[in-house]
Amino acid sequence: MSGGHAHDVSLDDTLDFLNTDDTDDGFPAERLPSLDAALDWFVTRGVIHGEGADGVRRQAEADTLRGERELARVHGVRGALREVAQAVVDHRPPAPSALETVNRALHARQVIELVPSNDGCVAVDHRHVGDPIDDALARLSDPFVVELTAGQPERIRQCGGDTCFWFFYDTSRTQRRRWCDMATCGNRAKAARHRARARATSTDDEAITTITPAL
Numbered sequence: 001m002s003g004g005h006a007h008d009v010s011l012d013d014t015l016d017f018l019n020t021d022d023t024d025d026g027f028p029a030e031r032l033p034s035l036d037a038a039l040d041w042f043v044t045r046g047v048i049h050g051e052g053a054d055g056v057r058r059q060a061e062a063d064t065l066r067g068e069r070e071l072a073r074v075h076g077v078r079g080a081l082r083e084v085a086q087a088v089v090d091h092r093p094p095a096p097s098a099l100e101t102v103n104r105a106l107h108a109r110q111v112i113e114l115v116p117s118n119d120g121c122v123a124v125d126h127r128h129v130g131d132p133i134d135d136a137l138a139r140l141s142d143p144f145v146v147e148l149t150a151g152q153p154e155r156i157r158q159c160g161g162d163t164c165f166w167f168f169y170d171t172s173r174t175q176r177r178r179w180c181d182m183a184t185c186g187n188r189a190k191a192a193r194h195r196a197r198a199r200a201t202s203t204d205d206e207a208i209t210t211i212t213p214a215l
């Protein structure tokens with residue numbers, strides 16, 4: 001997607017945001033470890049303007065605590081969205097506190113207004129209100145909520161990899177995709193199955209060798 005004044009945040013962007021709470025070989029790996037990193041990510045995805053991000057950076061430099069709070073808010077909304085996604089995958093109701101956090105994020109979305117357009121008709125204008133991070137989090141929450149209410153939430157899946165907790169959208173016809181990515185998690189799972197089979201076979205061999213002398 002473009003990094004400009006983009007309003008077309010896709011569900012993939014939202015899921016990518018969820019997956020920034022990542023793991024490396026089963027250990028937590030935070031892909032947005034600082035407010036700076038989070039702002040960079042938002043700008044790349046077009047959910048925050050460069051100027052907006054710079055404003056937040058300046059405020060955070062002047063007030064470290066405020067910067068920490070902003071980052072905690074980003075992580076908090078991401079965690080709440082993850083909880084809702086997890087609940088969808090597990091077919092259970094999400095934690096009420098997660099819903100509250102997501103709802104609060106949604107309310108902070110930018111205001112859309114109709115304005116006369118140059119061709120004498122009418123256009124949609126966006127009045128940016130409130131703070132850029134609120135706006136970014138609302139925009140990232142949006143496609144997810146639309147998918148839940150008017151889409152196919154059953155296509156939101158979680159990777160079956162042992163140490164992978166990525167969410168993905170299953171676009172396959174059969175809706176039986178199991179891995180976030182066949183090239184990584186799919187192959188890893190295949191290799192693990194292969195190793196397990198090889199181990200089982202060698203254990204059988206050992207069992208036979210141990211038993212043989214007794215016979």
Ligand SMILES: [Zn+2]
Pocket residue numbers: 159160161164165166179180181185
């Ligand atoms: Zn995976």
